[in-house]
Amino acid sequence: MKKFIMFALAGVVALSNVGLTMAAAPAAPAKAIAFAPISFEAAEAVLWTSGPTATGSVDVIANADGTKALKIDIASRAADWNTLTSSTINPPAGTVWSLTKYDTLKASVTNPNNFESEIRLNITDNLGNTRLTIFKIPANSTREIAIDKTYWGEPGVKSADWDAGYAQVGVDPSQIKAIRFYAAEPTPSIMEGQSSMAFIIDNIHVEKGVVPSGASFAITNIKPGKTETAAAFMPLPKTHYEALLGKTLVGGTPPAFPNSMTVQLKKDGKNLATAADGTLMVAAGDTVTMHVQMFKTYALLGNAGTTNLDISLSSPKGIKILTPTNSQTFVDANPIGVLAGLNFDFVMPEGNVDLLNDFKWDFKLTPQ
Structure with a gap:
């Protein structure tokens, strides 16, 4: 018992026990960790x-073989959803459990x-x-x-099949942050006529799934390469x-793409x-990095002192952005001096992603 992308670059409540759910503002970022068996x-x-609870208790008990398990013992059914005998499992503080939809x-x-x-x-995630x-x-x-x-369903999208x-x-x-085990005690029609009940829970674990080999996607709007080993990059159009x-950002002479940043x-x-046709194969669920390059000849014309160029990335399509903000520092009117790059990570969804229309870039200058 123990137990991938067609994409392009463009311009950035918890379920109550009665079964009502409302989306809340996203929580602060948390470190993603693997689910360790419990x-x-x-x-x-x-x-x-x-x-102990108002009408029962939750205790670690011994199994017949000496191993442990968790028993939810409901001595009498609660009439109030706020006084259920239940147990919630949470990841360590400051973390979320990270699974894929195939797990x-x-x-x-x-x-x-x-x-x-x-x-x-x-099952509650870190998005509310x-x-x-x-x-x-x-x-x-x-x-x-x-x-x-x-x-799992689709995050934030209602769907129901009560029979299933x-x-x-x-x-x-x-981004799982809580798993709560309980019974619908206040609903008389569920386990009708029973005034008390118990459950024993054990061996909570994750069975890793395999991303289907056919779940791959084409990337376009990327500078086509002459061979299959050509690096996938494109200009970030001015x-x-x-x-x-x-009139502020001057310089920048990358090959083939003068006066532009590249991704x-x-x-x-x-x-x-x-590949030779400019496509790229990436699996759904993979993390992809968009490396925005700032060329060493760039300078902020007329800049006096230190200024940050803040860049934000968002997705009108709802693609999950793991790194939504980043910045490059300029000192006086000098070139930045190094070939710098800012990394923006996102999770590849199922289906195609269009780089020019599925992402939005916002820029801001912040004097320091």
């Missing part, structure tokens, strides 16, 4: 809530009751979305429950920053390469 053993960091979250749930029971899990998932466990039996791509066992908005599995920097695509720190 089996409630003494050597594990305690990431779960336990203790499956699993847990072993035992129903020691003499009747079929229903257990619910609320909560997904309701529902599982039925036969009497006196153990079932491995599984939350997969269907259950999910409802409310989808979540971003790369039209995107002319209004702010046209080079990278993955895992390595330059991506285009």
Whole structure:
């Protein structure tokens, strides 16, 4: 029991127990970590809530083989959703669990009751979305429950299939901050006629999924290469920053693209390469870096003192941006002196991405 892109560059509440969900403002960035198995053993960091409740208790118990598990014991059904006997599992402080949509979250749930029971899990992400998932466990039996791509849904988009066992908005599995186990105690029609019940939870873990080999995408608006090893890069057209920097940012002589910044695509720190037709294959879910190059001959004309060129990246299409802001410092009216680059990371969605229309760049000069 123990257990990829057509893209181009252009100009930047939690689920209540009664089943209502509202999106909240995104929380502060948190460090993404892998999900480590939770089996409630003494050597594990305690990431779960336990203790007595108004109508029951949550305790770590011993299994028959001496291993540990978590028991939610509901002595009497709560009539108030705010006083449920439940347990919430959270990642370590300052972190979120990072899964892909192809991964499956699993847990072993035992129903020691003499009747079929229903257990619910609320999965909450760091964007304020909560997904309701529902599982039925036969009497006196153990079932491995599984939350997969269907259950994750689309982040912030409502979808429901009560028979299949999910409802409310989808979540971003790369930013999970809470998993809550509970029963719908105040709803009399669920486990009708039963005044008390218990659940035993064990071996919470993630089964890694494999991105389908066919889930690949073409990148266009990239300077076509002559060979398949040509680096994938393109100019950042001056039209995107002319209004702010046209009379201020001077210099810059990169080959083939005079007086422009360039964007080079990278993955895992390595330059991506285009095929002869200028396409590029990237898998959905991969992190892609747009390396915006600032050439060493650039200077801010008339600048006195230190000024930051602040660059922000957003996506009208809703592509997940991991690095939304960055800046380059200029001192007096001197060239920046080095071939500098600013990295902006995003997560490749399913389907094509158009660099010119799916991203928005904003520029601002900030004197220091």
